[in-house]
Amino acid sequence: MLAALAAGAGLLLLLAAATAVPQLPARAARAMRLAALLLLAAGSAAIALHLALGAPPARLALPFPLAGIPLVLALDGLSAIVLLALLPLLLAWIAVVPMPGRLAGALAASGAALLAILAASAGLLALAVAAACLAAGVRHAVPLAAGLAALLLAALALPAGDGTFAAIRANPAEGAQAALMLALLLAAGPVLATLAPALRPQAASPDAPGASCGAQALGLVGIYLLLRGVPDLGGLRGAGWALPLLLAGAWATLHGAALALRATGLGGIGAGLGVARGGLAALGLALALAARAVDDGPAAALALGAALLLAVVLSWAQAQLLLVGQGLAIGAGSAMLDRLGGLAPRMRFTAIAAAAAGLAAAMLPPGGGFAGLFLMLRAAVTLPRGGGAAGWAMTALVALALGLAAALLACAVLRLLGVAFLSRPRSPRAAAAEEVASARRWAMLGFAALLGVAGLLPGLLLRLAAPAVAPLAGAAPPQGLLGVEGYAPLGLTLLLALAGVSVALALRLLAPSGHRPAPAWEGGAPPPPAWLPFGDPATQPGADSIAAAVPRLPAWRPPRLPPGPSQAAMRVGAWLAALPGRAGPAPALALLLALLLLYGAGLW
Numbered sequence: 001m002l003a004a005l006a007a008g009a010g011l012l013l014l015l016a017a018a019t020a021v022p023q024l025p026a027r028a029a030r031a032m033r034l035a036a037l038l039l040l041a042a043g044s045a046a047i048a049l050h051l052a053l054g055a056p057p058a059r060l061a062l063p064f065p066l067a068g069i070p071l072v073l074a075l076d077g078l079s080a081i082v083l084l085a086l087l088p089l090l091l092a093w094i095a096v097v098p099m100p101g102r103l104a105g106a107l108a109a110s111g112a113a114l115l116a117i118l119a120a121s122a123g124l125l126a127l128a129v130a131a132a133c134l135a136a137g138v139r140h141a142v143p144l145a146a147g148l149a150a151l152l153l154a155a156l157a158l159p160a161g162d163g164t165f166a167a168i169r170a171n172p173a174e175g176a177q178a179a180l181m182l183a184l185l186l187a188a189g190p191v192l193a194t195l196a197p198a199l200r201p202q203a204a205s206p207d208a209p210g211a212s213c214g215a216q217a218l219g220l221v222g223i224y225l226l227l228r229g230v231p232d233l234g235g236l237r238g239a240g241w242a243l244p245l246l247l248a249g250a251w252a253t254l255h256g257a258a259l260a261l262r263a264t265g266l267g268g269i270g271a272g273l274g275v276a277r278g279g280l281a282a283l284g285l286a287l288a289l290a291a292r293a294v295d296d297g298p299a300a301a302l303a304l305g306a307a308l309l310l311a312v313v314l315s316w317a318q319a320q321l322l323l324v325g326q327g328l329a330i331g332a333g334s335a336m337l338d339r340l341g342g343l344a345p346r347m348r349f350t351a352i353a354a355a356a357a358g359l360a361a362a363m364l365p366p367g368g369g370f371a372g373l374f375l376m377l378r379a380a381v382t383l384p385r386g387g388g389a390a391g392w393a394m395t396a397l398v399a400l401a402l403g404l405a406a407a408l409l410a411c412a413v414l415r416l417l418g419v420a421f422l423s424r425p426r427s428p429r430a431a432a433a434e435e436v437a438s439a440r441r442w443a444m445l446g447f448a449a450l451l452g453v454a455g456l457l458p459g460l461l462l463r464l465a466a467p468a469v470a471p472l473a474g475a476a477p478p479q480g481l482l483g484v485e486g487y488a489p490l491g492l493t494l495l496l497a498l499a500g501v502s503v504a505l506a507l508r509l510l511a512p513s514g515h516r517p518a519p520a521w522e523g524g525a526p527p528p529p530a531w532l533p534f535g536d537p538a539t540q541p542g543a544d545s546i547a548a549a550v551p552r553l554p555a556w557r558p559p560r561l562p563p564g565p566s567q568a569a570m571r572v573g574a575w576l577a578a579l580p581g582r583a584g585p586a587p588a589l590a591l592l593l594a595l596l597l598l599y600g601a602g603l604w
Contacts, residue, residue, distance in 0.1 A: 001046055002058040002075045005083075005118060008039045012111030016135070020104040029103060033094060036107055040091040047083045048464070055080045055467035059120060059166075072164050074120035077467030078232065081308050082117055082224045084464070085315035088447070090114075090217060092319035095443065096326040108135035109214045116221050122163040126152040129192070132221060136214030152188055152225075168233050178234065182241055185229035190248055192222025193278030216274045216318055223281040223311055230285060231304070231472035242293070246286035246394060250401035252279030257408035260361075261415070266325030266335040269412060270318045273361055276405060277314040280372070281307045283398060287379050288473060290394055297475035299382040305477030306375035308465045313360050313368035313454050320357035320447040324350055327436040327444065328420070333429035337416070342425040346433045351421045353444035356451045358413035363406045366489040366496070368454030368461070373402055374487050375477075456489050 015032045055077040062071035090110045097106045109132050116128035126149040173181045230241070256275030263269045284307025291299035325335040327350045332340055344351040363369035380398040383391035425431035435441065454461055462477045462484065470476045478484045 001050055002060050002073055002118070004046070005043060005075065005114065006060065006062075006073050008043055009111045009114040009118065011039060012036060012107050012114065016104045016107035016111065019107060032107075033103060036094050036110070037091060040087050040094065040110070044084070044087040044091065047080050047087065050075070051077070051080050051084065051464040051467065070121050070164065071124055072120040073118045073124075074165065075118060077465075077469075077471070078227055079117050079224070081312065081465050081468045082220060082227075083114070085312040086113060086117065086217060086220045088450070089220070089315045089319045089322075092322040092443075092447070093214070093217070096322050105135050106214065109217055113217045113221050117224050120165045122152060122165075122168075129221060129225075132214075132218055136218055152184075165228075165233060173234075182230060182234045185225065185234065186241065186245060189222050189226035189229060190245075190252070190278065190282060192218045193226060193252075193281060216270065216315075219274045219278050220311065220315060223278060223307075226281060226285055227304075227307075227468075227472070231288065242286040242289040242394070245282050245289065246397060249279045249282030249284075249286055250397060252276070252282060253401050253405045254408070255279070257405040257412070261408050261412040263412075264336055264338065266321055266328065266416075269416060270321045270325075272412070273314055273318055273321070273409075276409065277311060277318075279401075279405075280310045280314075280376070283307070283401065284310070284376055284379075287376065287383065287394070287398065290383055290391065291379065292473070294383075294391075296382065297473055299379045300473035301469050301475040301477045302375050302379035302382075304469045304473050305462050305465055306372045306379060308468060309375065309454075309458065309461050310369060310372035312461060312465075313372060313451070316447060316450055316454065317357045317360040317369070320353055320444065320451065321361075323440065323444045323447065324354045324357065327353075327440055330440075331436050332433040333427070337419045339427045340420040340425075340430050341423045341427075342421075342430060343433050344421040347421075347435050349435060349441045349444060351417075353448050354417060354421065356448035358417055360451045360455065362410040362413040364410060366455045366493040368451060368458060371455070371458035371484065371487065371489065373406060375484060377402060378486070456493065458487075458489065459484060 015036055019029060019032050055075075057076040058074065060073045062073070090113070094103070094106050094110065097103055112128050112132035112135055116125060116132055119125040119128055129152060130149040172178070253276050256272045256277070256279055258272070259275055260269045260272030263272055284303045287303035288300040288307075291297075291303060327347070328340065328343070329335045331347055331350065332343060334340065359367035360369045361367075363373045377399060380395045383395050425433075436444075459478070466476050
């Protein structure tokens with residue numbers, strides 16, 4: 001399976017090089033897209049089967065180095081569960097990117113991200129992360145790729161050995177070396193996990209469907225770096241590292257939720273959800289560090305299990321939002337909230353898919369996000385037993401961050417569903433919207449089924465995550481199939497369904513005779529007159545109706561450099577970063593392929 005995944009990553013890179021050919025025929029581009037989709041679908045199914053069988057570790061050393069870097073690949077429980085979150089997201093991304101416009105970059109970023117998670121040596125990991133940053137096409141990609149590669153190489157080269165993860169585990173860093181290694185890893189991981197999903201791609205609107213999914217894939221790679229570097233290679237050292245990680249995770253969670261609430265389109269909502277996903281992973285890791293410092297293995301297992309569960313569920317919800325955004329762009333003419341409305345009767349399957357993604361993203365029961373929220377709160381509540389006053393403070397901070405983030409995400413989902421699907425149409429194109437084709441419809445229903453299983457059977461996902469959690473936390477997470485201790489999603493779903501049916505029957509029995517068809521979300525406005533078919537815009541809730549009451553959180557901004565050589569270096573870096581956009585991906589990929597061929601000929 002490891003060899004097949006590595007071959008799939010290489011094939012994705014080859015497809016990216018072939019797709020970058022100028023004036024590629026549309027039929028060839030469609031065939032390459034279909035091949036990539038089949039590869040990613042088969043890989044997702046194989047990874048799920050691998051986790052169900054216990055995720056036995058595997059290691060593969062390729063017989064040739066690359067510029068002195070040993071090409072060592074590995075697959076274990078942690079890389080497998082992250083791939084279970086990444087591959088469906090890449091599947092949805094490649095399905096919605098323009099053809100053949102940015103298809104080459106999408107394929108290259110997918111292959112590089114897959115190689116980064118399969119890498120088992122510091123050199124290959126840094127090389128794959130740098131390639132994924134360059135292929136994703138985000139702004140300032142060149143300095144981001146160079147800086148992250150340098151940080152990873154410096155962090156993982158501190159322990160003795162040949163740079164492979166096995167050598168780092170056999171010769172763990174101690175003292176000042178261990179502190180410096182963890183500091184560098186905690187500087188590199190959050191950059192990808194929380195900042196990369198919010199970076200705007202080059203020459204693309206931040207709210208366009210699929211515009212920032214390359215950065216979303218980088219965000220999952222950043223979460224993998226955090227979980228691989230600190231619990232595995234760093235050995236979960238000390239509670240002192242928990243506080244800065246906890247503060248950064250709380251800020252990123254709230255910042256991502258606020259970004260999702262203020263977004264004007266489906267792409268912006270997905271980008272905010274990606275930032276919140278990275279913050280939640282940092283919160284779970286911080287709780288695990290604090291729990292292991294007081295030898296509380298079950299609490300650490302709960303925190304890491306909740307972080308992995310939320311990473312998987314929110315990634316699937318992002319994939320669903322990608323498909324929904326593309327469906328709205330096709331069927332309603334736009335993915336911007338201000339140009340939608342009244343789509344539920346005309347695009348029923350798309351509305352069901354959006355509701356499934358929203359239920360998971362809002363972390364409300366019985367969605368899959370609520371199970372992760374519940375587990376993380378349970379882990380936080382158990383900390384005061386051994387952490388003293390510091391444990392109580394961490395519990396209060398985690399509970400406050402999770403509560404505010406869940407409220408903001410619930411408002412964002414309420415705004416999305418109410419404005420786009422339940423209110424009056426805001427444009428003639430939305431009033432004449434049509435449902436998408438059957439293939440896209442089945443894809444959205446498939447992701448909705450996945451999210452439904454994750455919400456109703458969270459114990460199944462925790463069981464799949466157990467091979468990743470147990471070696472890192474020293475204990476296995478709760479693995480009940482129908483739920484977890486203290487939370488029974490099936491029973492809660494039945495109670496909610498019974499309450500909904502009771503309210504519907506009461507409204508039907510108590511309502512006066514006669515009825516008037518009206519939108520489900522009209523804000524108390526009267527029916528529109530004949531000369532104003534879409535109603536008065538002043539009486540209809542808009543995209544900014546809820547977001548206007550939420551204050552803006554301070555965002556991270558790059559520091560200003562002093563004038564002189566620094567500005568010249570920045571101008572050179574900006575020129576290099578803009579060069580691929582002006583020349584297109586074909587010259588860069590052709591140069592890379594020529595260098596690889598020359599290097600292989602020299603080895604031969």
